[in-house]
Amino acid sequence: MTDFSLIIPTFNESKNISILIPKLISLFEKNNIKFEIIVVDDDSPDGTWRVAKELSIRDERIHVIRRANKKGLSSAVIEGMELAKGNALGVIDADMQHDESILPKMLIALKENxxxxxxxxxxEGGYGEWGFVRRMMSKAATLLARILLPIPIGDPMSGFFILKRELFEEIAPLIxxxxxxxxxxxxxxxKxxxxxxxxxxxxxxxxxxTKMSSSIIQNYIVALYDIRFGKYISLTFVxxxxxxxxxxxxxxxxxFFATEVLNLKETGIIYQSYFKPSIAVVFGFELSVLSNYILNNIWTFNEFKKTGALDNIFGFIKFNLISVIGLIIQLSVWRLSLEIIQMxxxxxxxxxxxxxSNLLGIFLATFGNYFLNKNFTWRYSE
Structure with a gap:
């Protein structure tokens, strides 16, 4: 029976993993802890998974998961925990910055927590050789988390923790x-x-x-929003x-550009008798459709981003058609609701x-466009 399963998510940590795992084995054996170590590697270019695999050949308590098409720390941890056999599940970084020697003490404390x-x-804790700026950034991030979330600890930014299997099984579907x-x-x-x-x-x-970058700050804010408000309003919709x-x-x-610079002022297209847009209006509409497609592709639906030229051409055509549908919805709702109000x-x-009336039309058109684009242009699943 395995008492403790330790998950190590890795990416380009080949030199560190070869040092960390032997230290962990020695520590656990010294403290009579029945354990397994699960390395979850995101197909590291430096061959971290290969180094871990060689270690696993010599010790059956080491397991290696090589993920070819998946990326990200959270999903790696979840995948490792789902395969774990221990009653206690833990996470430690592979970069040797976490002090593995406190793991036995953490396991003892878990009995009552x-x-x-x-x-x-x-x-007995500290930031080590961190500079002033990084310390302040960490404290600001911690303060923000404590304001928004019901967090009972002082270091919610830590990536070094253990929890009971029952807690993981309860929360995993929500993560x-x-x-x-x-x-x-x-x-x-x-709570x-x-x-x-x-x-x-x-x-x-x-x-x-180090994996620290500006994208990590953005991802942290995204995570806070998703945990605190995501169940009410999807971050993707925001x-x-x-x-x-x-x-x-x-x-x-x-x-404005088409009217004042290109001098496209005459009425050129008629959709309905009550709606006669100038070519300049159509130009502005199409320019906004193009900019919206680009932003949605690289930001809103970035995990399903279209990359190839042909893929983007068909994606833009779909997006354009859906935008026209949205415009028709907006104008129809505007016209109908205006007549109802006036009557x-x-x-x-x-x-x-x-x-x-127009605000109502925009609101309904936005929801309609979002639903259609999420399911047909990007086929996005949350």
Whole structure:
């Protein structure tokens, strides 16, 4: 029977993993811990998975998962935990910056808690050689998490923790595998978790390069939003709506440019007797459609981003057709609701009637466009 399953998510950590795993084995054997180590590697170019595989040949308690088409720390941890056999499940980075020597103490503390975190902010903990700026960034991120989420610990940014299998099985269906800080997912998805922190000093990386980048900050904010508000309003929809607002300004700019610079002022297309847009309006509309497609492709639906030329051409055609459908929905709702207001509430809204009607049309068209684009243009699943 395995008491403890330790998950090590890796990417380009070949030099570190060959040092860390023997140290872990020695530590666990010394403390009579029945264990397994699961390395989940995202197809590292430096062959981390190969190094781990060689170690696993010599010790059957080491298991290696090589993921060819999946990326990301959270999904790697979840995949490892799903295959784990231990009653206690743990996570440690492969870069040697987490102090593995406190794992036995963490396992003892887990007996009276649901989750135990290796912490840099409690007694015997510290940030090591971190500079002032990085310390302040970490503290700001921690403060933001504590404001938005019901977090019972002081170091929610830690990637070093263990938890009981029952807690994982309860929360796993709620976790967003695209999230960045996996500990946040466990702490933020359930209230009343019994948690304890064990201090350790964060060590300096010896081999390899840090994964810290500007995208990590963005991913952290995204994770906070998803945990706190995602069940009410999808983050993807928020990004889609922001893109749409940007598109409004692009549309107006396109109309201005076509009118004042290209001198396209005459009426050229008639969709309905009550709607006679000038060529400049059509130019602005198409320019906004193009900008919206590009932004949605690289940002809103970036995990399903279209890359090939042909793929993008067909994607843009779909997006354009759906945008036209959205425009028809908007105009139809605007026209219908305006007539209803003028018929039944002629004096209630006055000159604002047309704006209220148009706002309703925009709202319904946005939802319609989002649904169609998510399911047909990008075939996105949340």
């Amino acid at each position: 649901d989750l135990v975190v290796g912490s840099r902010v409690v007694e 967003n595998p695209r999230g960045f800080k996996i500990l946040l997912e466990f702490l933020g998805r359930k 009343g978790i019994r948690a304890k922190e064990i201090g350790y000093v964060f060590r300096t990386r010896i081999h390899g390069e 990004k889609y709506s922001i893109t749409g607002v940007i598109g409004i300004f692009v549309n107006l700019f396109g109309q 039944y509430f002629p004096n209630m809204f006055g000159s604002f009637s047309t704006y209220i």
